[in-house]
Amino acid sequence: MSLEGRLDMRAVARRVARDIPDGSYVNLGIGLPTLVADCVGSDKEIVYHSENGILGMGPAPAPGAEDPELINAGKQPVTLLPGGAFFHHTDAFLMMRGGHVDLTVLGAFQVSEAGDLANWATDDASHPPAVGGAMDLAVGARRVLVMTSHTTKAGEPKLVPRCSYPLTAAGVVDRVYTDLAVLDVTTEGFLVREMVAGLDPDDLQGATAARLTFAADLAVLDPS
Amino acid sequence: MSLEGRLDMRAVARRVARDIPDGSYVNLGIGLPTLVADCVGSDKEIVYHSENGILGMGPAPAPGAEDPELINAGKQPVTLLPGGAFFHHTDAFLMMRGGHVDLTVLGAFQVSEAGDLANWATDDASHPPAVGGAMDLAVGARRVLVMTSHTTKAGEPKLVPRCSYPLTAAGVVDRVYTDLAVLDVTTEGFLVREMVAGLDPDDLQGATAARLTFAADLAVLDPS
Amino acid sequence: MIDKRVASLAEAVAGIPDGATVLVGGFGASGVPVELVHALLDQGTTDLTVVTNNAGSGETDVAALLRERRVRKIVCSYPRSTGSVWFEERWRAGEVELELVPQGTLSERMRAAAAGLGGFFTPTGADTRLAEGKEVRVIDGRRHVLEEPLPGDVALVKAARADRWGNLVYRTAARNFGPTMAAAAALTVVQVDEFVELGELDPEVVVTPGIFVDRVVRVGAA
Amino acid sequence: MIDKRVASLAEAVAGIPDGATVLVGGFGASGVPVELVHALLDQGTTDLTVVTNNAGSGETDVAALLRERRVRKIVCSYPRSTGSVWFEERWRAGEVELELVPQGTLSERMRAAAAGLGGFFTPTGADTRLAEGKEVRVIDGRRHVLEEPLPGDVALVKAARADRWGNLVYRTAARNFGPTMAAAAALTVVQVDEFVELGELDPEVVVTPGIFVDRVVRVGAA
Numbered sequence: 001m002s003l004e005g006r007l008d009m010r011a012v013a014r015r016v017a018r019d020i021p022d023g024s025y026v027n028l029g030i031g032l033p034t035l036v037a038d039c040v041g042s043d044k045e046i047v048y049h050s051e052n053g054i055l056g057m058g059p060a061p062a063p064g065a066e067d068p069e070l071i072n073a074g075k076q077p078v079t080l081l082p083g084g085a086f087f088h089h090t091d092a093f094l095m096m097r098g099g100h101v102d103l104t105v106l107g108a109f110q111v112s113e114a115g116d117l118a119n120w121a122t123d124d125a126s127h128p129p130a131v132g133g134a135m136d137l138a139v140g141a142r143r144v145l146v147m148t149s150h151t152t153k154a155g156e157p158k159l160v161p162r163c164s165y166p167l168t169a170a171g172v173v174d175r176v177y178t179d180l181a182v183l184d185v186t187t188e189g190f191l192v193r194e195m196v197a198g199l200d201p202d203d204l205q206g207a208t209a210a211r212l213t214f215a216a217d218l219a220v221l222d223p224s
Numbered sequence: 225m226s227l228e229g230r231l232d233m234r235a236v237a238r239r240v241a242r243d244i245p246d247g248s249y250v251n252l253g254i255g256l257p258t259l260v261a262d263c264v265g266s267d268k269e270i271v272y273h274s275e276n277g278i279l280g281m282g283p284a285p286a287p288g289a290e291d292p293e294l295i296n297a298g299k300q301p302v303t304l305l306p307g308g309a310f311f312h313h314t315d316a317f318l319m320m321r322g323g324h325v326d327l328t329v330l331g332a333f334q335v336s337e338a339g340d341l342a343n344w345a346t347d348d349a350s351h352p353p354a355v356g357g358a359m360d361l362a363v364g365a366r367r368v369l370v371m372t373s374h375t376t377k378a379g380e381p382k383l384v385p386r387c388s389y390p391l392t393a394a395g396v397v398d399r400v401y402t403d404l405a406v407l408d409v410t411t412e413g414f415l416v417r418e419m420v421a422g423l424d425p426d427d428l429q430g431a432t433a434a435r436l437t438f439a440a441d442l443a444v445l446d447p448s
Numbered sequence: 449m450i451d452k453r454v455a456s457l458a459e460a461v462a463g464i465p466d467g468a469t470v471l472v473g474g475f476g477a478s479g480v481p482v483e484l485v486h487a488l489l490d491q492g493t494t495d496l497t498v499v500t501n502n503a504g505s506g507e508t509d510v511a512a513l514l515r516e517r518r519v520r521k522i523v524c525s526y527p528r529s530t531g532s533v534w535f536e537e538r539w540r541a542g543e544v545e546l547e548l549v550p551q552g553t554l555s556e557r558m559r560a561a562a563a564g565l566g567g568f569f570t571p572t573g574a575d576t577r578l579a580e581g582k583e584v585r586v587i588d589g590r591r592h593v594l595e596e597p598l599p600g601d602v603a604l605v606k607a608a609r610a611d612r613w614g615n616l617v618y619r620t621a622a623r624n625f626g627p628t629m630a631a632a633a634a635l636t637v638v639q640v641d642e643f644v645e646l647g648e649l650d651p652e653v654v655v656t657p658g659i660f661v662d663r664v665v666r667v668g669a670a
Numbered sequence: 671m672i673d674k675r676v677a678s679l680a681e682a683v684a685g686i687p688d689g690a691t692v693l694v695g696g697f698g699a700s701g702v703p704v705e706l707v708h709a710l711l712d713q714g715t716t717d718l719t720v721v722t723n724n725a726g727s728g729e730t731d732v733a734a735l736l737r738e739r740r741v742r743k744i745v746c747s748y749p750r751s752t753g754s755v756w757f758e759e760r761w762r763a764g765e766v767e768l769e770l771v772p773q774g775t776l777s778e779r780m781r782a783a784a785a786g787l788g789g790f791f792t793p794t795g796a797d798t799r800l801a802e803g804k805e806v807r808v809i810d811g812r813r814h815v816l817e818e819p820l821p822g823d824v825a826l827v828k829a830a831r832a833d834r835w836g837n838l839v840y841r842t843a844a845r846n847f848g849p850t851m852a853a854a855a856a857l858t859v860v861q862v863d864e865f866v867e868l869g870e871l872d873p874e875v876v877v878t879p880g881i882f883v884d885r886v887v888r889v890g891a892a
Contacts, residue, residue, distance in 0.1 A: 022449065022450075023449070023450045025659050045449050045450050047613070047659065049659070050843070051774075052700065052843050053845055053846050055657045055658070055659055056613075056651070068700065069699075069700040069701060069841060069842050069843055069844035070700070070842045070843050071698055071700050071843060075699070075700075075751070075752075080651055080842070082646045082647025083611060083615060083647060083649075084651045085649075085654035085657040085658075086651050086652055086840075086842055086843060087654075087657060087845070088777075088848065088849040088850055089697070089723075089777040089846045089847045090777040090778060090780075090781045090849075090850045093773065093774030093777055093778065094559075094562055094563040094631065095657075097563055097564035097565070097774050097793070097794060098561075098564035098631065099564055100562075100631070100659050100660060126762075127750060128749050128750050128757070128758060128761045128768060129750075129768075129770050130747070130748040130750040130770070131747055131748065131770055131771075131773070132747050132748040132772075133747070133772070133773040133774060134772075135772040135774075135775075135794045135795050135800070136772055136773060136774035136775070136794045139794050139796075140564055140774075140793075140794070166798065166799050167797055167799075168798065169794075169797065169798065170797035170813075246672075247671070247672045249881050269671050271672070271835065271880070273881070274621070275551060275552075276475040276476075276478065276621050277623055278621055279880070279881055280835075280873070291620060292477060293478040293479060293619060293622035294478070294620045295475075295477075295478050295621060299475075299477070299478075299529070304620070306868045306869025307833060307834075307835045307868040307869060307880070308873045309837055309871075309873045309876035309880075310618075310620055310621060310623055310874055311879060312555075312623050312624065312625070312626065312627040312628055313475070313501075313551075313555040313628060314555040314627075314628045317552030317556065317785075318784055318785040318786070319879075319881055320552060321570065321572060321786035321787070322785045322853070323786055324784075324853070324881050324882060340575075350540075351528060351536070352528050352535070352536060352539045352540075352546060353527075353528075353546075353548050354525070354528040354548070355548055355578065356525050356526040356551050357550070357551040357552060359550040359552075359572045359573050359576060359578070360550055360552035360572045363571045363574075363786075364552075364571075364572070364786055390576065390577050391577075392576065393575065393576065394574070394575035556785070556787070560790070563778070564792070565778070565790050565792055565814075566791030566792065566810070566812070566814035567809065568790040569787060569788030569789050569790070570786070570787055570788065571786065585788070587788035587789065588788070590788070592787075618874070620874075651842075652839065652840070652842075652877075653872075653874070
């Protein structure tokens with residue numbers, strides 16, 4: 001099995017960024033998904049939402065210019081763009097749960113072929129659980145994109161028939177971007193839309209626990 | 225039966241006003257209860273709440289100085305005092321339903337000995353029904369005071385064993401101020417605290433459909 | 449590039465279909481999006497369900513919609529007020545259906561829709577005829593009614609100022625139902641007195657963030 | 671005469687009893703009422719149920735309460751964060767009970783308490799272990815969980831400025847849970863950076879009206 005064409009996650013972020021329509025209201029999950037903001041072209045105007053009561057988040061402040069109270073969901077200092085607004089937590093989650101956020105990009109431990117998402121708990125009993133806003137985002141965003149490595153570091157598939165990890169939400173994922181492929185969640189399970197150059201469909205299936213189908217117009221995943 | 229001592233409603237308003245503690249957050253129902261604001265002594269600082277999103281309502285504006293958008297629940301022009309605030313309707317009713325308004329003064333068609341209030345509909349089928357914020361105020365204010373004539377113009381008692389008119393809310397009224405008496409709603413029904421000067425208890429009972437009990441320290445209702 | 453400003457009232461209400469549920473802001477005459485309602489009237493849209501606190505007065509806005517028989521059903525708390533002659537006329541003739549909702553429940557139901565909630569238990573209306581047919585449950589010793597979310601296909605809202613992202617501020621008590629309705633509808637159309645540049649509205653002071661707003665028109669625009 | 675200003679942090683937290691449910695504002699290090707929490711610590715209050723989004727970090731605020739074993743139970747969405755050593759220590763030893771709540775449900779439950787509602791149906795958490803033991807109902811084709819109101823005996827909140835009526839404005843994202851917690855508690859205590867005269871806060875801009883606030887203290891006060 002050759003998975004030589006694996007992308008780095010920055011390339012995956014670039015691919016995700018291309019799918020974000022101009023004018024979208026977007027919430028990026030903590031961790032890897034925050035890479036996406038740096039990859040969105042300057043030709044698009046995107047309004048970033050943060051669960052702690054911000055719309056219109058801008059890039060990180062210059063060193064020394066940080067405001068310790070103006071942080072994003074990952075507790076990193078951010079800035080506010082002209083047109084931005086502050087509001088309270090309950091309104092921030094009204095936006096998320098109520099379908100006002102056009103799309104979210106989330107990380108995942110597992111995604112099932114039914115679009116179930118597991119991204120908050122691994123059942124490691126030595127650590128207390130923590131959920132944050134993951135469940136609200138997963139049920140509420142109009143479009144849920146997942147960005148993840150195709151397999152774990154140990155080589156375990158993350159795209160599975162059924163999640164073995166605790167669910168974040170059931171049947172919510174629309175599309176998955178991995179370091180090997182772009183896959184839509186359909187009523188027939190994962191449909192591969194794009195694969196990295198040189199990858200054999202059998203090898204992708206070999207790295208995936210769920211059964212894959214391949215789009216008639218299967219394309220090469222452009223990492224640029 | 226002699227009910228000669230009947231007060232005018234302005235005197236009743238003065239009596240109600242005496243019971244409003246300094247520093248209270250108060251919502252006055254539309255109609256007669258609005259008289260109360262004019263009777264509160266200037267030694268007290270009261271914050272008036274209006275269901276359409278105002279705290280800190282002041283008196284009516286000078287003629288010509290009306291702002292057509294700055295109105296009270298009865299749609300009359302009002303002013304805003306220093307320290308006042310505007311907010312949206314859902315927050316205004318959060319305050320009412322959530323027990324944040326210390327006290328409300330409401331009119332009534334009937335009050336039952338269990339504290340049930342009927343003040344929104346008379347079942348006159350020739351007019352469409354209208355409820356407004358009456359039910360929210362009745363269930364939500366910490367203390368519900370009713371201000372009403374003791375009987376209807378036709379002489380029908382308004383304090384009754386059970387309301388025949390449609391209920392606004394059940395078991396909510398704390399105290400009733402009429403043109404004849406001040407009565408608390410207790411677990412044993414109406415307890416007369418004060419009566420107008422010269423009124424005979426039997427005459428008050430005669431004007432009341434519910435059974436009255438009289439406080440041991442029954443006092444004269446001071447209309448000044 | 450986000451620019452929610454439209455050039456005319458006609459453009460602001462374009463595409464609102466017959467049969468739509470329309471949330472109309474305002475309390476009495478305060479905060480009513482009069483020009484937007486008249487644009488909807490001019491467009492000929494009919495068979496509407498109108499959600500609004502009062503049922504209009506005189507010959508303008510919701511009263512005009514009722515007069516012209518554009519309203520199939522009205523959901524409101526206080527339809528009967530001074531000058532509500534067209535509502536009363538249509539109601540007596542059985543030409544308009546009335547769903548009477550306590551005012552706080554009306555706004556809370558719209559908020560539930562805005563917030564993606566499936567409903568809520570409220571003590572308001574318990575033990576009254578407005579709870580008839582509804583699930584009642586005793587919670588913490590008190591009777592509560594289960595109320596459903598009330599979403600709009602469209603919201604028509606009046607605000608004071610907007611920028612091109614659709615951020616809004618209101619003026620005094622004209623705010624009333626605006627922020628809740630703006631958040632509760634699939635298509636939110638706002639009339640304002642003034643457009644301002646992006647960044648001119650203090651981010652601490654924005655009342656309705658643009659995420660809830662689809663179209664903004666300046667009244668007085670052609 | 672209404673004057674909610676108190677002269678000291680000790681006075682601000684006076685009378686908060688052992689066993690109280692305390693809502694503590696803040697998200698990460700933003701908007702945390704650090705001085706009020708330390709005043710509560712200094713007062714010796716114990717056996718607390720603390721409702722807060724994170725479980726503290728390092729040696730300050732909620733982490734200090736945990737270290738000093740003042741917390742019986744913590745209700746939060748994200749207890750595990752960088753430096754949450756005292757929470758983890760107490761949790762592993764079984765010395766603190768954890769009720770994990772999705773963040774939006776946490777704030778919505780407090781809002782339900784503030785609004786006098788008996789509970790609400792939310793899709794958040796349906797089909798997950800956080801719905802275990804809760805009523806689930808299919809509404810409009812989607813599974814919803816019934817969530818209960820979450821009131822506080824006390825709220826500790828940080829704001830930027832207050833007047834003597836307790837009207838509050840916040841600073842940037844430090845607003846976070848403040849407005850909801852202030853409305854959800856029987857006793858709301860607020861620390862601010864600055865007092866202003868009554869009337870100095872624009873009535874269009876007040877975020878938390880004073881009706882929700884009981885005591886205000888300026889940090890740096892004796």
